Amino acid sequence: MGNPSFFQRAKRFLLGAPRDLFDPKIFHKISLIAFFAWIGLGADGISSSCYGPEEAYLALGGHTVLAIFVAIATVFTIFIISGSYAQIIEVFPSGAGGYNVASKLLGEKAGVVSGSALVIDYVLTITISVAAGADAVFSFLPLSWGPYKFWFIAFMIMTLIWLNLRGVKESVTVLTPIFMAFMLSHIPLVLYAVGHHAAELPTVASAVSTDLSGAVREMGWLGVGAILVRAYTMGAGTYTGIEAISNSMPTLREPRVQTGKKAMLYMAVSLSFIAGGIILGYVLNDVRPTEGKTLNAVLFGKLLVGLWGSGTGEVVVAFVLAAEAALLFVAAQTGFLGGPQVLSNMAIDSFMPHRFAHLSERLVAKYGIYFMGGMAYLMLYITGGSVKYLVIMYSINVFITFSLSQFGMCVHWWKDRHEAQGWKFGLGMNGVGFLLTASILCLTVWIKFPEGGWVTLLITGSFIVASFVIRRHYRKAQGHLRRLDELLLQLPSVTVPAAQEPALRRDAPTAILMVSGYNGLGMHVFFSIVRSFPGTFRNFVFLSAGVIDSSTFKGADEVENLGRDLSRQLQNYVEFVKGHGYYAEARCEVGTEVIEIIDHLAEGAAADFPNAVFFAGQLVFKEEGFFNRLLHNHTAFLAQKKLVFAGLPMIVMPIRVL
The missing domain is CATH 3.40.50.620 (HUPs)
Structure with missing residues (x-):
């Protein structure tokens, strides 16, 4: 009472003034237009082009020319999954995509599995994005600075927590220049990587035919198919983050459905162009692994040094790779936007502590932000900030949610086929999406389980069990409180x-x-x-x-x-x-x-x-x-x-x- 305390003044300075709940324009002020949704929610998917295409390309071993088929499959998959989630946005405009879809169409148990997998995936999104960004930053610094990388990652996570406690729009606005620097540097490079070899396409086609024929003679069609499927699966990290817009619909500006679909289109086009273009760039420029460098660094180094010489070219390469590192920090933002929203929806259904549905004065789910940050620190401690280990743990959970969401939508279209217009198109789109995502899930678990994927499944399984224990406790407490409510009938x-x-x-x-x-x-x-x-x-x-x-x-x-x-x-x-x-x-x-x-x-x-x-x-x-x-x-x-x-x-x- 009286004058504000020092704590209250410090809180106001760090987090900003409280929002006016009765301001009729409050949603307009804090919501995201399609462009900012593309930045804040699409950065996760687009940043995966920094490591997803590389994983797929390296999985081909000596048959790198076959990466052209992987590039085509990658672009096709991105558009199928994006189109499937555009259908989900129309049917579930309230958001929390994977959790709501599975809960309402497949039952609450499937919903808890989907929601739990999604929360852990968002936690890993934060950790791997910040860790990968730190790797890129420290690759330009002296080796003696290496011991400080862990603390740098911890500092960046804390910074993102602070930005998100201030508010969704503020955090996205601050990170917009980073996102644009990445797009404006990578789009021309991808165009140049493919375009300046356009005259060599007949030669490349001949090389593909020769390599394919040789591989078939060596391993048979089954062996070639296995190599392509493994490469396609190892690049599954490219598709993570596509669902973020559907999951975070409440943060979008009205009309939300149109805003969400427009942002989804922006992300699908940009991600497919950059990811597919980078894979083609690897093939056309004969990129080979170099110790201590990512394949993107090798590719961009070849292009820019060859174009402008070692001096200017190396400076521009440094800028491009710095933009990649910075975008990975932006990608971590997706976890802080989507994770608290899913936790909030689960809390409303009593599968999570009810406080996760509470909003702060800045109208953000502060307890969800604290939880995501705390879990990111836990993952950082478990893995030591190792991107190699985090990549193994990553991408499994998101395909659990993908598969359940697509299957749920198939059930929806089939049940409503007599009333819903365009149900055949919807069923076809989500059906293909289910086959793709379920196949990737099974193959990813099979390949990554012994390498550390079991840790992700163990953590997710524990989260699922905890959700049902919490729900059971709340139901028991509510049963006793209902006995008190009977007092109102006996007054x-x-x-x-x-x-x-x-x-x-x-x-x-x-x-x-x-x-x-x-x-x-x-x-x-x-x-x-x-x-x-x-x-x-x-x-x-x-x-x-x-x-x-x-x-x-x-x-x-x-x-x-x-x-x-x-x-x-x-x-x-x-x-x-x-x-x-x-x-x-x-x-x-x-x-x-x-x-x-x-x-x-x-x-x-x-x-x-x-x-x-x-x-x-x-x-x-x-x-x-x-x-x-x-x-x-x-x-x-x-x-x-x-x-x-x-x-x-x-x-x-x-x-x-x-």
Whole structure:
């Protein structure tokens, strides 16, 4: 109360001022247009061109000319998966793509598997992107600086956490110049890598035919097919991130469906052009592995040094590779945008702690951001920041989500084939998408499992188990709370007519109750006060905070509706208490921080009723461990700590329901 504390001033300086929930243009100010969605959400997919094509090319061994077939398959796959997710955007414009699709079309168990896989994939996106970017940065620095790379990665993760706590649009806007530097440097290079060898295409075609014939004689068609399939599968990292736009639809500007589909088209065209062009560039320029360098570095070095000489060419190469490194940091942003959104949707369904659905003053899912950052640090600790190990763990999870989403959409089109227009096209698109993604998933698990892929599956499996344990706990707690709600059906009848309402005496003893709406818990606290302090209080004031979370934040109108609904609920308390001979009134506010709202309401109530005692109910458990503290808020104790420090008496009434 009073002047803001040092902590509050520091928070305002670092994270920015609170958003105005009632601003009718609030969504316009914080949402992303298609261009910024392409940057913030598409950077993950586009950055995979820094390592995905290389993995596919190297998997061919000595038959590198066959990479042309891999390039064609890569471009085809990108457009199929992107087109499939464009269908998902139309059917599920609310976002959380993989989780919502699997939950609604295949059942909640499939949804939890898809959502859990997606969350871990986003965690790995953050870690591998920052680690790969750090590798690129430190490749230009002296070897003696190597020991500091781990701490550099940790610093970059912390920086991204800070940017995202400030807000989605702010974080994307800051990273826009990096994204554009990458695109403006790589597009001309890809064009040059392919274009200046256009006259040699007949020779290349002849070489492909010769190499293919030789490979068939050596290994047979089955062996050649196995090599191509392995190369195609090893380049699966190229497709990760395509789903990010579908998963993060709530961050897009209205009309969301059109914005999402436009951003998806931007990403599909740019990713297919760069990834496919780089693979062709490897073939046409006869790129060979060089120790200590990525294949992109070798390719761009050949092109630029040959074009401008060793001096200027090497400087430009350094700039291009620096742009690659910087884009990988931008790609980590996708994990901080998509991961909290999936966690929020799972929290709304009680598969994750409910606090993951809460929004901060800046209207971001702050607990989801903390979780993603913390898990990224855990992965960093497990792998030591090794990109080689992270690549092995990567890409498995996203194809679990891909496969479930595509199969779910196939089920959707088939069930609605009599009502949905264009169902045959949708079924065909998602059917091909399912066959591709499921095949890649099976082959990726088979190839990468013994090399460390089992770690990813173990972590994901543990996350799935934890989700069901959390859901079971919440259901058990809700069952006990429903017994309290039955109290509302057994309330004693009113004894005082409305015409004889008690007069207001502000100096009379007053009980100020903090409630979360009209429910059995609030009524139980009222009866506990009357029973514990018989004849003491003549006034009862009910305070309530309407908390905006990701499920209720749909615009200024929805915020106002929440406030009106909360006022109507509190009026039930007022009418009941007045009907039993007490004076009563209710006050409420809507916001994102429940403690700050209660603090503000309490300040006003204490000024109006100087002889007041504050009360709140708190669920108590037989064994109060970390698990219970994580899943249930302790608003009553936090409010008590703040009010008592301000000199206001407060009593917490225990509610034993478990």
